[in-house]
Amino acid sequence: MLLALLLLACARDPDPSAIDDAVRVSVALRGVHPSSDELDALTRGEASLEELARRWVVDPRFGAVVRDLHAEQLLLRIDTQPHPPPMGPLAGIGEGTLTRSLDEEPLRLIEKVVTDGRPYGEILTTPTTMADANVAAVWGLPWDPAGPEWQEVAWEDGRPAAGLLATNGFWQRFQSSEQNRHRTRAAKVLSALVCQSLESGTIALGAPESLQDAVSADPACTTCHDVIDPIAAAFAGARKYVTEAEVRTAERSGCPAPLAGDCYPVVMWDDGAAATDGDRWGLPAPGWKNEPVDGLAGLGRALATDPGFEVCTARRFRAWFAQEPWEAVEASTAATLADDLRSADGDARELALAVVLDPGFLALPRLWVRPEHASALVEQLTGFTWDLRPDGGYGAVEVGRTDEFGLRALMGGVDGWNSTRPDAAPSPTRELSWRWLASDAATYAVDSGREPILTEEGAVREALRDLHRRWLAEEADEDALDADLALFGAALDRGDARHAWIVVLTALLLDDRVVGY
Amino acid sequence: MRRRDLLAGMLASSAGCRVLPLEARAATGAPHLIVVHADGGWDPTFALDPKPGLALGGPWPDVDPEDPDDVEQVVSWGEIRALCNDVRRPYVRRYFDNWAHRTTVVPGLWVGTLSHWEGKDRVLAGTGVDGSPDVTAITGGTLGTGPIGAVDLSGVGRPGPFASAVARAGVRGQLRALLDPASRFVRADGSARPDPGLEDTDWDAIEAWRRGRSGGDRDPAAARADALWRERGLLLDALPLGRRNGLADDLELAATLIEAGTCHAVLVSTSSNFDTHADARQQHGSWNELLGGLGILARRLEDRGLLDRTLVLVVSELGRSPERNEDGGTHHWPYTAAMLLGADVGGHRSLGGTDDRLVGVPCDQGTGRPSATGEPLRYDALIAGVLEAVGVDPGTWLPGVRPLRGFRG
Numbered sequence: 073m074l075l076a077l078l079l080l081a082c083a084r085d086p087d088p089s090a091i092d093d094a095v096r097v098s099v100a101l102r103g104v105h106p107s108s109d110e111l112d113a114l115t116r117g118e119a120s121l122e123e124l125a126r127r128w129v130v131d132p133r134f135g136a137v138v139r140d141l142h143a144e145q146l147l148l149r150i151d152t153q154p155h156p157p158p159m160g161p162l163a164g165i166g167e168g169t170l171t172r173s174l175d176e177e178p179l180r181l182i183e184k185v186v187t188d189g190r191p192y193g194e195i196l197t198t199p200t201t202m203a204d205a206n207v208a209a210v211w212g213l214p215w216d217p218a219g220p221e222w223q224e225v226a227w228e229d230g231r232p233a234a235g236l237l238a239t240n241g242f243w244q245r246f247q248s249s250e251q252n253r254h255r256t257r258a259a260k261v262l263s264a265l266v267c268q269s270l271e272s273g274t275i276a277l278g279a280p281e282s283l284q285d286a287v288s289a290d291p292a293c294t295t296c297h298d299v300i301d302p303i304a305a306a307f308a309g310a311r312k313y314v315t316e317a318e319v320r321t322a323e324r325s326g327c328p329a330p331l332a333g334d335c336y337p338v339v340m341w342d343d344g345a346a347a348t349d350g351d352r353w354g355l356p357a358p359g360w361k362n363e364p365v366d367g368l369a370g371l372g373r374a375l376a377t378d379p380g381f382e383v384c385t386a387r388r389f390r391a392w393f394a395q396e397p398w399e400a401v402e403a404s405t406a407a408t409l410a411d412d413l414r415s416a417d418g419d420a421r422e423l424a425l426a427v428v429l430d431p432g433f434l435a436l437p438r439l440w441v442r443p444e445h446a447s448a449l450v451e452q453l454t455g456f457t458w459d460l461r462p463d464g465g466y467g468a469v470e471v472g473r474t475d476e477f478g479l480r481a482l483m484g485g486v487d488g489w490n491s492t493r494p495d496a497a498p499s500p501t502r503e504l505s506w507r508w509l510a511s512d513a514a515t516y517a518v519d520s521g522r523e524p525i526l527t528e529e530g531a532v533r534e535a536l537r538d539l540h541r542r543w544l545a546e547e548a549d550e551d552a553l554d555a556d557l558a559l560f561g562a563a564l565d566r567g568d569a570r571h572a573w574i575v576v577l578t579a580l581l582l583d584d585r586v587v588g589y
Numbered sequence: 590m591r592r593r594d595l596l597a598g599m600l601a602s603s604a605g606c607r608v609l610p611l612e613a614r615a616a617t618g619a620p621h622l623i624v625v626h627a628d629g630g631w632d633p634t635f636a637l638d639p640k641p642g643l644a645l646g647g648p649w650p651d652v653d654p655e656d657p658d659d660v661e662q663v664v665s666w667g668e669i670r671a672l673c674n675d676v677r678r679p680y681v682r683r684y685f686d687n688w689a690h691r692t693t694v695v696p697g698l699w700v701g702t703l704s705h706w707e708g709k710d711r712v713l714a715g716t717g718v719d720g721s722p723d724v725t726a727i728t729g730g731t732l733g734t735g736p737i738g739a740v741d742l743s744g745v746g747r748p749g750p751f752a753s754a755v756a757r758a759g760v761r762g763q764l765r766a767l768l769d770p771a772s773r774f775v776r777a778d779g780s781a782r783p784d785p786g787l788e789d790t791d792w793d794a795i796e797a798w799r800r801g802r803s804g805g806d807r808d809p810a811a812a813r814a815d816a817l818w819r820e821r822g823l824l825l826d827a828l829p830l831g832r833r834n835g836l837a838d839d840l841e842l843a844a845t846l847i848e849a850g851t852c853h854a855v856l857v858s859t860s861s862n863f864d865t866h867a868d869a870r871q872q873h874g875s876w877n878e879l880l881g882g883l884g885i886l887a888r889r890l891e892d893r894g895l896l897d898r899t900l901v902l903v904v905s906e907l908g909r910s911p912e913r914n915e916d917g918g919t920h921h922w923p924y925t926a927a928m929l930l931g932a933d934v935g936g937h938r939s940l941g942g943t944d945d946r947l948v949g950v951p952c953d954q955g956t957g958r959p960s961a962t963g964e965p966l967r968y969d970a971l972i973a974g975v976l977e978a979v980g981v982d983p984g985t986w987l988p989g990v991r992p993l994r995g996f997r998g
């Protein structure tokens with residue numbers, strides 16, 4: 073980065089916005105700044121921003137971003153809610169570790185489809201899911217101990233090939249009941265996959281026995297239920313949910329026959345129910361847009377080829393990268409991006425590139441680093457990893473990615489359950505969280521020797537100039553360095569050189585060019 | 590020393606240096622707001638909406654015929670009719686004995702959904718439009734003159750555009766970790782956290798440097814963060830890091846925050862879950878805890894002279910179906926109930942209502958009184974009425990909605 077900024081400073085027509093654009097695209101796609109080499113290549117003209125961006129979408133950190141995007145929009149990380157417990161064959165695993173594995177199952181599947189360059193619609197049609205050792209043990213999936221941590225595996229319980237729609241992570245997040253009859257799942261299909269929200273009208277519900285009648289007869293009800301019930305019917309066979317208490321009770325009682333399905337591996341699919349749920353609940357035949365579909369697999373295939381799915385996907389990607397509600401994405405923008413996705417044979421990496429390289433995206437006002445990326449970004453700059461281990465065997469916590477002990481919602485993210493929209497503006501708790509992260513990371517950088525403790529004014533000035541380049545991706549002017557030195561000097565008066573460097577580094581990490589992009 | 594006394598002592602000791610005088614902070618004169626959310630969808634027939642005719646629902650299936658004290662009894666306090674059981678839910682009677690004269694109940698509140706998420710949007714924000722701010726965020730963000738507009742102790746808040754004015758506590762008291770570095774957990778590898786050793790003077794210098802970098806502009810969230818930091822003593826004492834607070838503790842903290850002028854509005858949620866699809870008997874304990882906590886809150890507010898200046902809204906996102914299912918539980922129901930207490934709330938009053946099938950009776954949306962030409966009391970009329978009562982123009986947030994005013998005066 074040093075050379076890049078020097079070259080920019082010396083060039084006949086320096087274009088510092090090129091650096092800013094590269095930072096924005098890199099943080100959007102990977103959660104971290106470009107490397108010095110990448111910025112040097114950009115400045116020398118050896119690589120264009122698009123060429124760099126194409127490298128970034130094959131970076132493993134892009135896969136994590138894909139998971140983060142879908143976690144927020146599909147609300148699939150719900151670590152504040154009870155999960156199947158670490159007992160029986162899973163005894164000894166941290167509760168938080170197991171929770172994280174289970175929540176990541178559908179997200180890892182989506183990541184796999186996207187990073188393999190497969191058509192995005194496969195997230196709704198693949199007969200596979202992703203499992204690590206914990207997921208495999210909980211849900212009874214094959215898993216090779218000699219293979220990678222996360223493996224793409226096929227279901228062996230007879231459930232339909234429907235990708236995300238057939239993951240236990242999706243079913244556990246959007247739970248059903250004898251009353252709900254898979255309608256919560258159907259509503260999520262509509263809202264998340266085709267961007268269609270159901271607006272409930274003024275429903276004059278009567279006594280319970282008339283509730284079902286109203287669903288099929290009252291015009292105030294049928295408007296929605298005509299749409300939602302055929303989708304819900306496609307989920308027939310999927311278990312409504314399994315609770316932590318059910319598993320605990322079954323495991324403790326030795327898994328007697330009536331409770332065997334609640335023991336590990338937990339049974340979540342029932343072929344018999346798939347054939348009878350619809351009739352038992354009075355649901356219509358499975359369908360999509362008034363056309364019959366062959367169960368959940370048929371629904372997945374119908375959705376994957378529906379133009380509305382492409383447009384909604386485009387809308388969601390743009391909304392997440394631009395940090396705006398999907399409803400705010402212009403229809404024309406969504407349509408153009410959907411064309412890009414279609415032209416790329418459904419390769420969602422191309423969609424992501426189209427979004428972040430769009431001049432309209434690059435011209436947006438400053439965006440704020442998401443809680444999920446704060447740690448990785450600061451680790452890139454300082455080497456400090458932001459994690460913690462609560463008392464009581466919960467396991468390690470990635471502070472920005474969880475809410476049970478972490479700070480995701482307090483930093484403006486969603487907890488997936490009660491907090492379902494990211495904050496529209498910086499909050500006081502986000503600010504306090506960044507102060508925690510910045511001061512800890514600054515201390516680590518000093519104490520680990522990554523940032524030397526200098527005291528001679530000239531050396532300090534040059535070190536600060538270098539920090540502006542490395543951390544803030546800017547060429548500092550002399551006034552800025554004077555301000556830094558004043559901060560350094562005042563801190564030195566209150567303590568020693570170590571203290572002064574911690575103060576200055578903390579300030580730099582709280583700069584808008586670090587916490588924003 | 591009891592925690593309450595300790596808090597009072599801290600207030601007294603900190604008033605001179607950290608906390609603005611209450612009079613100065615209440616310059617607008619607008620009532621404060623505390624919203625208590627009963628999480629999961631309560632069954633109002635256990636307390637606020639007695640339906641003795643529901644032989645297969647409500648609390649009656651649980652009565653032990655061998656226990657002469659285990660009796661469900663409808664008791665009236667003016668217009669309020671509540672169902673009491675001095676064995677299973679003693680705090681219901683106790684609450685109304687003490688506070689019926691300051692309370693309005695609203696059975697038969699229509700929410701028009703069977704979904705928790707939509708129901709929460711509607712009873713907290715007054716609208717099903719996703720992303721809309723909840724009533725405490727609006728109130729605190731609009732009227733708050735203290736350090737923080739609103740504090741969300743519940744985790745169910747919807748700050749929307751008022752994010753910079755709302756402080757979340759976190760489901761396990763994480764706000765404490767933000768305000769007390771010494772309380773933070775060790776790192777994942779078991780090593781101690783780095784100790785930056787930064788004092789307030791260092792942070793002031795850092796903030797001054799940041800202001801200089803941004804041309805003098807100050808992010809309002811940063812200013813709010815400073816204010817929270819300065820007044821952290823209140824929260825440090827009351828927030829247990831690593832576990833969830835009980836309802837009574839959160840209600841106590843809500844009163845303390847209002848009293849100290851730290852914030853203008855507080856959102857609290859029950860720690861027990863009313864979502865009893867199986868085993869509806871759990872409603873007894875949940876109602877008991879809720880009404881017991883509300884009694885403590887009311888007492889605390891009155892003792893401190895705040896009950897006349899604080900509106901308390903108690904509401905749940907759903908009701909429960911009138912008959913128990915095969916699991917002994919009840920499912921969701923689109924008619925719920927609400928309670929209002931405190932500032933300008935008429936006592937001994939009951940608005941709305943349900944028929945024998947637990948369907949809301951037609952009412953005038955403004956008065957809340959039965960009207961043959963009306964419709965069941967709506968969630969948006971209630972929230973609009975609350976906004977108006979605390980001094981916020983409801984038309985800004987819920988245009989076209991006629992506010993419920995029948996609970997006032």
